[in-house]
Amino acid sequence: MLKKLIIVFLSIFICQFAHAAGVSLGATRVIYPINANQVTLKVYNSDNEGNYLIQSWITDSADKKNGDFIITPPLFVMKAGLNNMLRVVYTGNRENLAKDKESLFYFNSKVIPSTAELAKNQNALMISTTTKIKLFMRPNGLTIEDALEAHKKLKCSYQNNQIKIENPTPFYLNLVSLRVNNHDVSNAAMIPPMDSVLLKTSIKGPSLLFNVINDYGAQIKDNICTL
Structure with a gap:
């Protein structure tokens, strides 16, 4: 029997079903009206026992991290059986975005088992997963x-x-x-x-x-x- 804890980190990108481990997002896509100050996205933890560390960020259509967005909180512990609200704020120059069509970005959320949960079982295979959903910046006038x-x-x-x-x-x-x-x-x-x-x-x-x-x-x- 293994004496040491084995931790395996996997990147799993899920577009249609926005969930990972016991954690799920409240939507499978984010629509961000270009004139909005912010949009919100709810995160749920359906695991009644496990706590998870949640880290979120935005990438562009080429899968490169985009610094024009701020997610609050960017990193937090998701307690068992609870939910939390993420705020997504666009801080870039809106003049650089297309005015006549949508612009595509991706919302990424990594779910990491907390160190306290890992310590409970010394013979466990723990998995870190990343959920990825589309984020559309929608210009004014598009209903x-x-x-x-x-x-x-x-x-x-x-x-x-x-x-x-x-x-x-x-x-x-x-x-x-x-x-x-x-x-x-x-x-x-x-x-x-x-x-x-x-x-x-x-x-x-x-x-x-x-x-x-x-x-x-x-x-x-x-x-x-x-x-």
Whole structure:
């Protein structure tokens, strides 16, 4: 039997299900209106016995840490069975952000078992996990009503052995379970605003069927884009 405590640190990035260990985030994405002073995100600890150390930070779309955001508290102990509120404040120059479309960042939260919890069991395999969810900076004038309807404006077409999906809207659109003639062509696709993606497939059909994840993290199922 092992005499010493073994600690293994793993980085696990979870986008659709925002949880790690006994700790979960109160949302699967963060919408930050560009003119807001701050946004908040709730953190829950469903473990009635374990305490965890929580560390949070923001990265850009290239996964580099972004110093234009402040998260309060950036590091704290999450007590068993309790919840806490994180404040996210953008301190950068808003003039540097796009005015006509969303900008993408990522909220990262690392969950580390506290040293007190580790000391209780000398023969344990403890895991540190990191949850990563999208954070969208949304310009003025872009309403949630427009965001919820944006997927209806997608344009789809065949290009050789590829399906081109065009997003003419100012919103990031997150599609999952993309199917043609009841055959999967992709598990997921995030289409940037005013941009397009190509999906390789030899499957032909009259339309692309997909689910879309909305602002609330819910899946709106069986949407149709004519090919």
